[in-house]
Amino acid sequence: MGKRRTSQRPWWRQLILWLLVSSGISLLARRRGALSRSGVPAAIATGTLTAGIGGWELGLSLIFFFVSSTLLSRFRPQKKVHATAEKLAKGSARDMLQVLANGGVATWCALRYGLRRRSSGALDSLAHPESDSPDLWLAAFGGALATATADTWATEVGMLASRPPRLLTTGRPVAPGTSGALSWPGTLAAAAGALSSGIVLQGLFALGDFLSGLPRGGVRGRSLPLAFLACSSGLAGSLIDSFLGATLQTVYCCPRCGQETEQPLHQSCQTVTRRLRGLPGVNNDTVNFLATLSGGLIASLLARYTR
Numbered sequence: 001m002g003k004r005r006t007s008q009r010p011w012w013r014q015l016i017l018w019l020l021v022s023s024g025i026s027l028l029a030r031r032r033g034a035l036s037r038s039g040v041p042a043a044i045a046t047g048t049l050t051a052g053i054g055g056w057e058l059g060l061s062l063i064f065f066f067v068s069s070t071l072l073s074r075f076r077p078q079k080k081v082h083a084t085a086e087k088l089a090k091g092s093a094r095d096m097l098q099v100l101a102n103g104g105v106a107t108w109c110a111l112r113y114g115l116r117r118r119s120s121g122a123l124d125s126l127a128h129p130e131s132d133s134p135d136l137w138l139a140a141f142g143g144a145l146a147t148a149t150a151d152t153w154a155t156e157v158g159m160l161a162s163r164p165p166r167l168l169t170t171g172r173p174v175a176p177g178t179s180g181a182l183s184w185p186g187t188l189a190a191a192a193g194a195l196s197s198g199i200v201l202q203g204l205f206a207l208g209d210f211l212s213g214l215p216r217g218g219v220r221g222r223s224l225p226l227a228f229l230a231c232s233s234g235l236a237g238s239l240i241d242s243f244l245g246a247t248l249q250t251v252y253c254c255p256r257c258g259q260e261t262e263q264p265l266h267q268s269c270q271t272v273t274r275r276l277r278g279l280p281g282v283n284n285d286t287v288n289f290l291a292t293l294s295g296g297l298i299a300s301l302l303a304r305y306t307r
């Protein structure tokens, strides 16, 4: 068991290293307008804990999610502003709640994975149930992150679709950017996002194997089919996201101009809006949190029952 090289170094060194890396990336993202002021500490905490405790493979997967989503949101921004400024509650700079809603579940899974991996030995595996094994936490991490990636890619690409998306529940065509709406380009982007996320995670673990000279399927849960798990659970999670967006999420209607919106105060005419459907207090952040939680659960169930 002495082959686990990372656990031989002092744990706090990894944390400090990743605190510096996360701070650098977050401040750069803040300067480029991808994070709001409150989003910066949330992104630093998420990155530091995921990479510093979970390991560099998980940290780099998180960075892949963040960078790819930011780049996609920069692609043809004018068209998206026109399509969605009326609808969405928030702008393109991610605030603290958005960061935690998208990355909180993955961070928690990375923490559990890192802590269980450090403590897992022969005696320990008797003391802990299989549902708390590092493998399942790693699968859950992959599923939660793939869901966030799939959902973000789908939103960014779906807003560029030439035909209006359709509401998942009723099939009615709605304006681009409407929560719970699906389009073919958006759905393909979700599948591509989930698959890329899984391939990146599995590829990084394969690279780790190679660098440390371990055989494939070694000691760190790398026998898991991570790309398959992340792709299937990420796509399922993003569909759950759309379903919850179409059913539970609050949609408001502006009494002055009749526009459907996610804004409690309609920004363009400064009018307090009325709730049209959905549960009070359920916003896009709530839906994203529940969807990433579902994606993580689905991945860990798949990992547990397909072995």
Ligand SMILES: [Zn+2]
Pocket (backbone or CB within 6 Å): 254, 255, 256, 257, 258, 259, 266, 268, 269, 270, 271
């Ligand atoms: Zn209005």
